[in-house]
Amino acid sequence: METLVEGKNLKAYYVLEFWGKKRTIRAVDNVSLKIFSGEIYGIAGESGCGKSTLLKTLLANLEPPLRLFGGELNYWLDSKPVNVVSLKEEERRRLKWRFISYIPQGSMHVLNPVKRIRDTFMEILKSHVRRQKETFLEMAIEHLKALGLPSRVLDMFPHQLSGGMRQRVTIALATLLKPRIILADEPTTALDVVAQRAVIQLIKKIQKELKNTIVLVTHDMGIHAQVTTRMAIMYAGKIVEEGPTLEIFKEPLHPYTRYLIQSLPRVGDKQLREGIPGSPPSLVSPPSGCRFHPRCPHATQRCEEEEPVFLEVNPGHRAACFLLGG
Incomplete structure (x- = not known):
């Protein structure tokens, strides 16, 4: 499989200052992963575990208070790794929208409320496409039609669209220049469930037709089961399990993953769902050893003192847990 993005030991922290004292939030703490061509890679976990920050890091969107304290981020361009962080701002800007694009959490973060949708499309095309401006509107209309969206939305303001339609327009913007990778943050x-279904169908349609790669962040394990081909489970700034989605749902290796899957409702099952005991830890001062040990029913003294390493149990399926024998 062709590698498109590779993160090695990424450490992306927020540095905040309160009343003269600095606090460091370890949102992405020593994370390594590879994203391959043609897959839908999911990232799951509770709110505050670092999912969205990991997406920003993969996009190389490292603006204060977010800083990269360590690690390496490579985009594979023409089959060669390029350290994106070392590139100049103008070089990174040229990669966005063409090689990699981003769908942020909440469509109103992308769409300017005082501009018509057509103006947002025109801005992207003018800054990235070297063609006659007269053809830009035609390009936008053709792209919307290809995604099954009415061209009349170009004449509307964001507030005139429903939440589901705004999100689909945002996805259309992110795919306008046919990037190889799309990072989608809680799309x-x-x-509501009807709009969710439409958005998920659109994402699957885009991936199938463009044959690109999608990195999908959502806390909804049901969506991961429907859409993703491979996924990672994040907890307290770290990836604790990674593997093929079907295999993770069939045989979860990490106790935290089991809790997430057990929380899903099942048709005909009237048993009470079991929640995860306790609360997520602070990323300012995370627990020593395995970060899940304060909430884990299987925790031992070793879990409190040592940090488990990833073990590959099955091809491509690995997890960081002492229960696996490491």
Whole structure:
């Protein structure tokens, strides 16, 4: 499989100052992963575990208070790794929208409320496409039609669209220049089930037709089961399990993953769902050893003192847990 993005030991922390004292939030703490061509890679976990920060890091969007304290981020361009962080701002800007694009959490973060949708499309095309401006509107209309969206939305303001339609327009913007990788941060948040279904269908349609790669962040394990081909489970700034989605749902290796899957409702099952005991830890001062040990029913003294390493149990399926024998 062709590698498109590779993160090695990424450490992306927020540095905040309160009343003269600095606090460091270890949102992404020593994370390594590879994203391959043609896959839908999911990132799951509770709110505050670092999922969205990991997406920003993969996008190389490291603006204060977010800083990269360590690690390496490579984009594979023409089959060669390029350290994106070392590139100049103008070089990174040229990669965005063409090689990699981003769908942020909440469509209103992308769409300017005082501009018509067509103006947002025109801005992207003018800054990245070397063609006659007269053809830009035609390009936008053709792209919307290809995604099954009405061209009349170009004449509307964001507030005139429903939440589901705004999100689909945002996805259309992110795919306008046919990037090889799309980073989608909670694309179905705050949508009703009908709108969620439409958004998920659109994402699957885009991936199938463009044959690109999608990195999908959502806390909804049901969406991961429907859409993703491979996924990672994040907890307290770290990836604790990674593998093929079907295999993770069939045989979860990490106790935290089991809790997430057990929380899903099942048709005909009237038993009470079991929640995860305790609360997520502070990323300012995370627990020593395995970060899940204060909430884990299987925790031992070793879990409190040592940090488990990833063990590959099955090809491509690995987890960091002492229960696996490491």
